[in-house]
Amino acid sequence: VPDPTDPLAAGLRAAVGDAHVLADPELRAGYETDWTGRFTGTARFVVRPADTAEVAAAVRACAAHGAAVIPQGGNTGMVGGGVPRPDGARPQVVLSLTRLDALGAVDPVTAQVDAGAGATLAALQAHAAAAGLDAGLDFGARDSATLGGIVAADAGGARALRHGTARAHVAGLEAVLADGAVVSRRNGLLKDNAGYDVPALLVGSEGTLGVVTAVRWRLVPRLPARVAALVPLPSVERAVALLGVLRSRLPALEAADFFLAAGLQLLLEHQRIAAPVAAAPVYVLLECADRADPTAELAGALEAAGIEDAVVADDTASRERLWRLREGHAEAIAAAGVPHKLDVGVPAARLAEFLARVPETVAAVAPRARTILFGHLGDGNVHVNVLGAEPGDDRVDEAVLRLAADVGGTISAEHGVGIAKARWLGLVRGEAEIAAMAAVKRALDPAAVLNPGVLLP
Amino acid sequence: VPDPTDPLAAGLRAAVGDAHVLADPELRAGYETDWTGRFTGTARFVVRPADTAEVAAAVRACAAHGAAVIPQGGNTGMVGGGVPRPDGARPQVVLSLTRLDALGAVDPVTAQVDAGAGATLAALQAHAAAAGLDAGLDFGARDSATLGGIVAADAGGARALRHGTARAHVAGLEAVLADGAVVSRRNGLLKDNAGYDVPALLVGSEGTLGVVTAVRWRLVPRLPARVAALVPLPSVERAVALLGVLRSRLPALEAADFFLAAGLQLLLEHQRIAAPVAAAPVYVLLECADRADPTAELAGALEAAGIEDAVVADDTASRERLWRLREGHAEAIAAAGVPHKLDVGVPAARLAEFLARVPETVAAVAPRARTILFGHLGDGNVHVNVLGAEPGDDRVDEAVLRLAADVGGTISAEHGVGIAKARWLGLVRGEAEIAAMAAVKRALDPAAVLNPGVLLP
Numbered sequence: 007v008p009d010p011t012d013p014l015a016a017g018l019r020a021a022v023g024d025a026h027v028l029a030d031p032e033l034r035a036g037y038e039t040d041w042t043g044r045f046t047g048t049a050r051f052v053v054r055p056a057d058t059a060e061v062a063a064a065v066r067a068c069a070a071h072g073a074a075v076i077p078q079g080g081n082t083g084m085v086g087g088g089v090p091r092p093d094g095a096r097p098q099v100v101l102s103l104t105r106l107d108a109l110g111a112v113d114p115v116t117a118q119v120d121a122g123a124g125a126t127l128a129a130l131q132a133h134a135a136a137a138g139l140d141a142g143l144d145f146g147a148r149d150s151a152t153l154g155g156i157v158a159a160d161a162g163g164a165r166a167l168r169h170g171t172a173r174a175h176v177a178g179l180e181a182v183l184a185d186g187a188v189v190s191r192r193n194g195l196l197k198d199n200a201g202y203d204v205p206a207l208l209v210g211s212e213g214t215l216g217v218v219t220a221v222r223w224r225l226v227p228r229l230p231a232r233v234a235a236l237v238p239l240p241s242v243e244r245a246v247a248l249l250g251v252l253r254s255r256l257p258a259l260e261a262a263d264f265f266l267a268a269g270l271q272l273l274l275e276h277q278r279i280a281a282p283v284a285a286a287p288v289y290v291l292l293e294c295a296d297r298a299d300p301t302a303e304l305a306g307a308l309e310a311a312g313i314e315d316a317v318v319a320d321d322t323a324s325r326e327r328l329w330r331l332r333e334g335h336a337e338a339i340a341a342a343g344v345p346h347k348l349d350v351g352v353p354a355a356r357l358a359e360f361l362a363r364v365p366e367t368v369a370a371v372a373p374r375a376r377t378i379l380f381g382h383l384g385d386g387n388v389h390v391n392v393l394g395a396e397p398g399d400d401r402v403d404e405a406v407l408r409l410a411a412d413v414g415g416t417i418s419a420e421h422g423v424g425i426a427k428a429r430w431l432g433l434v435r436g437e438a439e440i441a442a443m444a445a446v447k448r449a450l451d452p453a454a455v456l457n458p459g460v461l462l463p
Numbered sequence: 464v465p466d467p468t469d470p471l472a473a474g475l476r477a478a479v480g481d482a483h484v485l486a487d488p489e490l491r492a493g494y495e496t497d498w499t500g501r502f503t504g505t506a507r508f509v510v511r512p513a514d515t516a517e518v519a520a521a522v523r524a525c526a527a528h529g530a531a532v533i534p535q536g537g538n539t540g541m542v543g544g545g546v547p548r549p550d551g552a553r554p555q556v557v558l559s560l561t562r563l564d565a566l567g568a569v570d571p572v573t574a575q576v577d578a579g580a581g582a583t584l585a586a587l588q589a590h591a592a593a594a595g596l597d598a599g600l601d602f603g604a605r606d607s608a609t610l611g612g613i614v615a616a617d618a619g620g621a622r623a624l625r626h627g628t629a630r631a632h633v634a635g636l637e638a639v640l641a642d643g644a645v646v647s648r649r650n651g652l653l654k655d656n657a658g659y660d661v662p663a664l665l666v667g668s669e670g671t672l673g674v675v676t677a678v679r680w681r682l683v684p685r686l687p688a689r690v691a692a693l694v695p696l697p698s699v700e701r702a703v704a705l706l707g708v709l710r711s712r713l714p715a716l717e718a719a720d721f722f723l724a725a726g727l728q729l730l731l732e733h734q735r736i737a738a739p740v741a742a743a744p745v746y747v748l749l750e751c752a753d754r755a756d757p758t759a760e761l762a763g764a765l766e767a768a769g770i771e772d773a774v775v776a777d778d779t780a781s782r783e784r785l786w787r788l789r790e791g792h793a794e795a796i797a798a799a800g801v802p803h804k805l806d807v808g809v810p811a812a813r814l815a816e817f818l819a820r821v822p823e824t825v826a827a828v829a830p831r832a833r834t835i836l837f838g839h840l841g842d843g844n845v846h847v848n849v850l851g852a853e854p855g856d857d858r859v860d861e862a863v864l865r866l867a868a869d870v871g872g873t874i875s876a877e878h879g880v881g882i883a884k885a886r887w888l889g890l891v892r893g894e895a896e897i898a899a900m901a902a903v904k905r906a907l908d909p910a911a912v913l914n915p916g917v918l919l920p
Contacts, residue, residue: 187898196842197619198875203663206660442646449905
């Protein structure tokens with residue numbers, strides 16, 4: 007029960023109502039630890055505002071009473087950016103956006119929809135499908151991940167290959183700034199260059215510059231004819247070469263993910279199923295979508311690339327079975343321990359080199375660890391999972407991130423920087439650029455109210 | 464000849480070499496007035512750096528000696544943002560980027576290319592075509608407009624309907640900040656969310672936060688089979704309805720522009736040609752592009768929309784003839800006088816209302832003026848040209864911009880705010896958002912070295 011003389015508690019209760027200020031440790035617990043179990047901290051309160059005005063009031067209350075605001079969506083983040091800091095000196099307030107889950111009517115002329123920050127990706131997908139359109143974004147955590155978090159991280163997923171990351175879908179935003187002011191730009195115009203693109207700055211800012219409260223989402227045409235294929239390949243080089251062929255011959259290509267033998271083995275054991283494909287070092291999972299059935303087009307492209315043993319799935323159930331092999335990696339890994347999860351991106355030309363060097367790089371600092379590698383072949387986004395290293399041993403993270411930077415890549419592709427990687431931002435961003443970021447942060451949030459410790463070193 | 468004791472002159476000569484510091488009024492003249500003739504000012508010097516290092520040195524020299532930097536590309540801007548301010552209190556230095564016109568090799572894997580800020584759009588288009596790709600952006604000033612200016616304004620053009628504005632093509636940027644520091648992010652990764660997206664902030668910032676020196680441009684597949692059609696229509700409502708049909712039935716649709724009877728008449732007289740189409744109040748110019756000939760698809764869609772009298776152009780020469788009717792508007796208008804040119808955007812649902820109200824709105828403040836309206840039907844971007852009003856009479860501008868805001872639109876769609884519209888930014892951006900913009904500007908350019916007076920009120 008909040009101390010009735012605590013002015014922060016009083017301010018928050020006035021902002022969102024007594025029933026939505028959670029102080030009881032048991033009620034708070036689900037908001038204080040991320041789903042991997044790696045990041046955790048203690049929140050003074052968890053608040054659950056109902057709308058933008060309540061978000062603004064809650065932010066003002068925190069600012070007035072020296073508390074840090076930790077915005078949280080579906081708590082599916084991977085970098086500790088949505089849970090309290092373990093070392094927070096100030097009181098921390100988790101601001102859960104899940105009640106802002108309204109979805110507006112789809113505008114058929116612009117193919118856009120207004121969505122609350124707390125709406126899940128799955129809810130948006132269903133809503134779009136009912137209007138004959140598609141969200142254009144998809145990933146495994148679709149049932150929990152919310153649009154506010156997706157925008158704050160600039161999430162990507164498998165279909166970014168065709169449709170871009172979340173950024174490409176943001177036709178407008180509403181957000182609460184650090185002083186509680188509301189900015190809103192949701193006219194939905196494709197061209198609107200009046201002044202700095204504040205929404206573009208907020209996308210990917212991980213809740214450090216503003217709290218996203220609503221998004222105007224740009225949908226894409228629904229392409230109902232889908233086919234997937236799982237392709238076993240002898241090497242990463244062959245996988246990259248295959249992608250080159252498919253890019254030029256297969257306009258219907260929507261996703262091209264990959265995983266390796268070790269990951270598939272772990273998953274098969276976890277799910278207690280048999281391998282649906284011939285054994286190989288590398289597997290590429292393709293998905294095509296078009297207005298008319300793209301199966302023949304896919305078969306032709308695979309033949310042109312010299313592929314003979316692909317498993318093709320042209321109905322929904324078998325497509326979903328193939329995708330569970332890829333998406334199930336995260337769960338199979340979590341069941342095996344608390345992993346270090348590193349989301350990096352590398353140029354296609356150096357992907358094979360990077361993947362080959364990861365195991366030795368990790369072994370140099372954590373000899374008994376094992377690495378599970380999978381990701382998005384089409385955009386060079388690799389999810390490096392390290393099992394068997396001490397959860398607190400940052401040498402593993404640093405070694406992998408340095409390797410990504412060494413091959414001309416990035417330390418964060420689609421998960422964000424969070425608290426997990428802030429200290430290594432300098433591996434891929436120059437001093438001048440980091441100084442510019444810090445100047446922008448100070449300008450918009452001089453008291454560091456919003457998500458302190460996240461993103462910037 | 465620069466005064467040898469002038470420290471600004473000495474600093475600039477040291478930065479870019481004596482030969483590229485222009486002080487002679489005759490040499491400066493072409494850089495001091497915009498092409499419409501409406502905006503003009505006096506530059507102390509025009510400097511023409513050869514590369515990024517020289518740009519940085521020139522910016523540092525200006526910052527050190529209290530001069531304002533006016534970045535300039537092809538000087539095709541419409542809002543006075545690329546020429547000296549008429550009322551500049553400090554010395555003004557035009558920083559011409561046209562010598563930074565290098566085009567790198569096209570990367571076939573990512574379909575990206577590194578381009579200098581001074582490369583023209585036409586040069587990029589030719590370069591992309593030679594690699595079997597397409598720039599994905601096009602507009603009338605292609606032979607002069609440079610990529611740096613295009614990015615600084617977030618230019619759009621007719622094909623934004625399909626490919627997005629310049630923003631959608633920026634895979635990376637290099638820029639010089641107000642203190643002369645260089646920021647560069649050009650790894651070309653589709654997913655790279657490590658820190659704030661500083662490039663995204665610079666796009667559309669009109670040279671007020673940084674000087675763009677190079678762009679990594681995302682190309683699109685080349686669609687060689689093209690067909691255009693000019694459709695005479697009885698009303699704007701019918702044009703908007705036609706667009707709705709085409710959007711759902713014609714995936715090959717790349718552009719849908721419009722002009723009106725008065726504009727066509729002016730153009731026909733200026734070009735001394737006969738009308739190539741039946742007389743009508745409204746004309747819609749469509750372009751389709753695909754891998755295979757889209758003519759039958761276009762014809763089917765037009766038939767479904769009940770259109771019988773379209774002029775179809777399926778060869779390059781006749782397509783270009785149709786597009787000259789649309790693109791020639793600017794020149795025909797310029798030949799008739801010094802226009803007020805207002806680039807606004809309005810939602811499709813209110814386009815007819817807006818176009819109908821413009822003449823009366825202008826007449827209320829300039830009874831003898833005439834309005835020529837044309838633009839991009841597909842994205843609601845209207846170019847309002849007012850002839851016969853006093854060039855300095857801002858009431859015309861204000862009346863049109865207020866009308867655009869009244870119907871839920873924007874005061875700037877693709878030309879930018881410049882000095883022409885800065886005072887009216889508040890019509891479409893809230894106080895909190897403008898305050899945030901001003902805070903970002905102060906944070907990155909505290910001494911207001913870069914393009915003062917542009918964009919912010």
